[in-house]
Amino acid sequence: MADIAAHAEELVKQYGTGEAAVRALDGVSIQFEKGKFTAIMGPSGSGKSTLMHCMAGLDAPTGGRTYIGETELSQMKDKDLTALRRDRLGFVFQSFNLVPTLNARENITLPVDIAGRKVDEAWFEEVTNRLGLTSRLSHRPSELSGGQQQRVAVARALISRPDIIFGDEPTGNLDSNSSAEVLNILRTSVDDLGQTVVIVTHDPKAASYADRVVFLADGKLVDELLEPTTEKILSVMARIEER
Numbered sequence: 001m002a003d004i005a006a007h008a009e010e011l012v013k014q015y016g017t018g019e020a021a022v023r024a025l026d027g028v029s030i031q032f033e034k035g036k037f038t039a040i041m042g043p044s045g046s047g048k049s050t051l052m053h054c055m056a057g058l059d060a061p062t063g064g065r066t067y068i069g070e071t072e073l074s075q076m077k078d079k080d081l082t083a084l085r086r087d088r089l090g091f092v093f094q095s096f097n098l099v100p101t102l103n104a105r106e107n108i109t110l111p112v113d114i115a116g117r118k119v120d121e122a123w124f125e126e127v128t129n130r131l132g133l134t135s136r137l138s139h140r141p142s143e144l145s146g147g148q149q150q151r152v153a154v155a156r157a158l159i160s161r162p163d164i165i166f167g168d169e170p171t172g173n174l175d176s177n178s179s180a181e182v183l184n185i186l187r188t189s190v191d192d193l194g195q196t197v198v199i200v201t202h203d204p205k206a207a208s209y210a211d212r213v214v215f216l217a218d219g220k221l222v223d224e225l226l227e228p229t230t231e232k233i234l235s236v237m238a239r240i241e242e243r
Contacts, residue, residue: 005069005164005196006055007031012063013050013219024050025061026219032164037190037197039207041233042216043241048200049168051216055198056089056166057081068163086115090157090165092186092199094172096149098141098156104148105137108155119159127158130192131185147178154185158195165189167199171206183209204233215240 013025024047032038032055040048053059055066057073066073068088073081085091098107108128109119128134131151141149150170157165167186171179187209189195199206207213208230215223217240225232 004031005034008066010064014062023219035194037210039210039213040200046216047219048216052200088163090162092153092157092167092170094169096153104152127155150182164196204230
């Protein structure tokens with residue numbers, strides 16, 4: 001498992017009980033390779049966000065196991081799980097989740113500051129340079145465009161050199177230019193920095209930036225594509241929605 005950043009075994013997530021029970025995940029087993037970019041897709045209600053939230057320790061599964069590296073999450077106390085999310089995972093959400101009273105630099109270094117660690121200035125400089133943020137570091141979120149705010153969120157996710165970055169619809173609130181900008185940055189972080197990235201998206205164009213696309217339907221893994229293109233993704237999605 002040396003090359004696996006995260007994996008799940010027979011993952012089940014059920015909401016409600018009895019006849020009203022809904023299985024958002026129904027026995028999903030999956031692996032995410034280190035240094036690769038994976039996109040999770042599927043129709044609305046297929047379980048894609050639930051899968052990511054369970055994998056990232058943001059939600060507890062009803063059954064099965066999730067691992068970050070060799071660490072099994074279900075056995076962890078809340079305090080240890082919080083530390084793992086802070087120290088080993090990076091997150092990029094649809095709503096940028098920036099602190100409005102902090103400037104860009106302070107938002108980027110927040111996870112490191114909260115952990116009581118010293119910011120690696122050389123790494124900070126590399127990340128902010130790559131993301132084109134050097135001239136915007138003293139600006140607050142309200143003074144930045146949507147694309148710039150999401151770049152700050154990506155920099156914040158990268159700053160602690162996480163094992164894996166999870167993105168939940170990271171381009172969902174962006175126009176097509178800003179969206180391409182952020183996806184190129186995630187792609188570059190995989191290719192040049194060896195980062196592992198997993199995103200949930202409903203956008204075939206966004207998913208085409210990934211090395212691999214996995215498809216869910218009704219809480220089950222139903223297909224996957226390697227070296228995806230927008231056309232191939234659209235074809236698989238059409239097939240899934242016809243089922």
